[in-house]
Amino acid sequence: xxxxxxxxxxxxxxxxxxxxxxxxxxxxxxxxxxxxxxxxxxxxxxxxxxxxxxxxxxxxxxxxxxxxxxxxxxxxxxxxxxxxxxxxxxxxxxxxxxxxxxxxxxxxxxxxxxxxxxxxxxxxxxxxxxxxxxxxxxxxxxxxxxxxxxxxxxxxxxxxxxxxxxxxxxxxxxxxxxxxxxxxxxxxxxxxxxxxxxxxxxxxxxxxxxxxxxxxxxxxxxxxxxxxxxxxxxxxxxxxxxxxxxxxxxxxxxxxxxxxxxxxxxxxxxxxxxxxxxxxxxxxxxxxxxxxxxxxxxxxxxxxxxxxxxxx
Amino acid sequence: xxxxxxxxxxxxxxxxxxxxxxxxxxxxxxxxxxxxxxxxxxxxxxxxxxxxxxxxxxxxxxxxxxxxxxxxxxxxxxxxxxxxxxxxxxxxxxxxxxxxxxxxxxxxxxxxxxxxxxxxxxxxxxxxxxxxxxxxxxxxxxxxxxxxxxxxxxxxxxxxxxxxxxxxxxxxxxxxxxxxxxxxxxxxxxxxxxxxxxxxxxxxxxxxxxxxxxxxxxxxxxxxxxxxxxxxxxxxxxxxxxxxxxxxxxxxxxxxxxxxxxxxxxxxxxxxxxxxxxxxxxxxxxxxxxxxxxxxxxxxxxxxxxxxxxxx
Numbered sequence: 001x002x003x004x005x006x007x008x009x010x011x012x013x014x015x016x017x018x019x020x021x022x023x024x025x026x027x028x029x030x031x032x033x034x035x036x037x038x039x040x041x042x043x044x045x046x047x048x049x050x051x052x053x054x055x056x057x058x059x060x061x062x063x064x065x066x067x068x069x070x071x072x073x074x075x076x077x078x079x080x081x082x083x084x085x086x087x088x089x090x091x092x093x094x095x096x097x098x099x100x101x102x103x104x105x106x107x108x109x110x111x112x113x114x115x116x117x118x119x120x121x122x123x124x125x126x127x128x129x130x131x132x133x134x135x136x137x138x139x140x141x142x143x144x145x146x147x148x149x150x151x152x153x154x155x156x157x158x159x160x161x162x163x164x165x166x167x168x169x170x171x172x173x174x175x176x177x178x179x180x181x182x183x184x185x186x187x188x189x190x191x192x193x194x195x196x197x198x199x200x201x202x203x204x205x206x207x208x209x210x211x212x213x214x215x216x217x218x219x220x221x222x223x224x225x226x227x228x229x230x231x232x233x234x235x236x237x238x239x240x241x242x243x244x245x246x247x248x249x250x251x252x253x254x255x256x257x258x259x260x261x262x263x264x265x266x267x268x269x270x271x272x273x274x275x276x277x278x279x280x281x282x283x284x285x286x287x288x289x290x291x292x293x294x295x296x297x298x299x300x301x302x303x304x305x306x307x308x309x310x311x312x
Numbered sequence: 313x314x315x316x317x318x319x320x321x322x323x324x325x326x327x328x329x330x331x332x333x334x335x336x337x338x339x340x341x342x343x344x345x346x347x348x349x350x351x352x353x354x355x356x357x358x359x360x361x362x363x364x365x366x367x368x369x370x371x372x373x374x375x376x377x378x379x380x381x382x383x384x385x386x387x388x389x390x391x392x393x394x395x396x397x398x399x400x401x402x403x404x405x406x407x408x409x410x411x412x413x414x415x416x417x418x419x420x421x422x423x424x425x426x427x428x429x430x431x432x433x434x435x436x437x438x439x440x441x442x443x444x445x446x447x448x449x450x451x452x453x454x455x456x457x458x459x460x461x462x463x464x465x466x467x468x469x470x471x472x473x474x475x476x477x478x479x480x481x482x483x484x485x486x487x488x489x490x491x492x493x494x495x496x497x498x499x500x501x502x503x504x505x506x507x508x509x510x511x512x513x514x515x516x517x518x519x520x521x522x523x524x525x526x527x528x529x530x531x532x533x534x535x536x537x538x539x540x541x542x543x544x545x546x547x548x549x550x551x552x553x554x555x556x557x558x559x560x561x562x563x564x565x566x567x568x569x570x571x572x573x574x575x576x577x578x579x580x581x582x583x584x585x586x587x588x589x590x591x592x593x594x595x596x597x598x599x600x601x602x603x604x605x606x607x608x609x610x611x612x613x614x615x616x617x618x619x620x621x622x623x624x
Contacts, residue, residue, distance in 0.1 A: 182564065184574040186582055248560040262496040270498055273585040
């Protein structure tokens with residue numbers, strides 16, 4: 001049995017939802033081509049964009065960095081750099097940051113590391129300790145997500161980026177759709193989009209070039225490319241509802257190959273409807289000046305809570 | 313520790329999502345009151361409705377019959393009867409039909425039994441055999457659902473019913489929302505509603521008085537009320553994707569009590585959006601004359617396939 005693409009080499013991967021059997025080189029180029037296609041389908045980049053690639057040090061974001069670096073070579077007016085957030089999680093963040101540094105040095109890509117501790121005064125470990133004591137209703141992942149997004153937007157802006165690329169895969173997107181449903185804030189899900197609209201100009205436009213690729217295939221890409229990635233699981237992730245959803249979706253995908261795509265397409269049909277119903281006017285946060293739908297932005301509010309001041 | 317409602321008796325049920333601990337009588341009346349509330353909230357019935365209660369013989373539908381019978385006594389202009397479909401599943405349908413008969417005789421309610429075999433020429437067992445041979449893409453549940461709905465609508469109409477009440481619980485509704493998402497036909501989910509609009513007048517309006525009650529509580533209601541219900545699992549149900557979804561939702565509900573309600577409310581917010589996007593014009597099926605969005609209705613099309621005639 002030979003590769004469905006080249007018909008020459010032995011296949012190493014069976015793409016169950018399409019029936020294709022692929023050899024290693026054809027698999028790798030299928031992923032890179034899919035990313036190219038996604039970028040052009042959604043008009044993610046302009047020819048002279050300055051792209052901040054949000055790189056956590058995990059396999060998804062390091063693969064994205066590799067692929068975008070390869071694509072960007074053909075666009076001399078465009079430039080990219082890696083932007084990494086050090087959340088301050090013992091035995092984990094350091095390895096992640098080192099992986100990013102190594103990858104960037106190898107690829108000759110500039111990189112910036114911004115840390116929770118410097119930016120907010122707390123590491124993620126300190127935050128988890130504080131919220132545990134207070135028994136708040138938010139999980140560590142909620143804090144981490146909000147605080148990370150703000151750093152990324154702010155630092156990217158300061159460094160003159162015109163786009164932020166994140167490594168959300170098909171799996172992440174489908175999980176988020178379900179997560180929003182389950183949390184009761186389905187209208188939030190309109191943010192699950194390959195390219196977030198930037199009508200106000202207050203956020204740097206975010207794009208997700210991996211949004212149509214299953215996570216499993218990105219992991220395999222990283223493996224075949226010998227990408228050295230974060231090996232330590234986040235110690236707080238087991239607390240997240242997202243894990244239950246991931247497991248459920250993986251089981252469904254296994255039984256019914258293609259399910260993740262179908263859900264994604266289902267959602268694409270209703271996303272425009274959600275968007276027309278959500279009209280949030282952004283203002284500047286009274287504390288940090290970053291865009292916010294409330295007088296005080298979510299991250300400043302979190303930090304205030306952590307500092308034990310009164311909530312607004 | 314005493315019942316949160318009466319403060320007198322020992323509780324037998326802990327309602328995790330509300331924190332209430334209920335004794336048996338208070339639990340039973342909490343269910344009946346919830347049904348009354350749902351009926352009035354959605355304006356399900358008029359004072360002189362003739363209600364066909366779709367009763368499968370399972371615990372949900374027999375509980376519904378009991379509760380509606382109790383409520384209906386106070387509305388002398390209204391009437392109700394039970395409508396049962398015998399799908400023709402060996403070792404199962406007969407028990408179901410007998411349970412319905414017994415319940416109706418005990419409550420002094422008229423009942424009608426319509427059978428797949430008489431109506432379509434095939435029992436469900438025969439259909440499953442046929443579709444297995446052909447390896448069609450539809451599951452037994454898809455056939456059964458479509459064929460049952462048509463019989464119920466047609467027979468209820470012939471018997472002068474002005475409403476059809478079905479026993480869909482909160483669980484059924486939430487599962488269907490996910491099922492539609494996963495099947496890629498999210499717009500179909502606009503049918504997940506306590507009261508289906510009947511703008512064309514071609515369908516008898518269907519209402520779901522149990523739609524806001526968790527299935528677990530209905531099961532407990534049936535148990536406390538000594539309702540004798542269907543004991544044999546449907547032999548074809550294990551083939552259904554719905555089972556995976558049910559399991560997932562039950563696990564979530566266990567970990568995060570109230571999740572099913574939250575998903576249901578999430579969906580209520582987007583349902584109106586879906587509805588405005590779906591404008592199906594109903595005509596009469598060319599074969600059976602029943603309402604259909606296509607020239608030949610889904611059930612007639614299924615029967616044609618089974619008869620091995622050409623598809624339209």
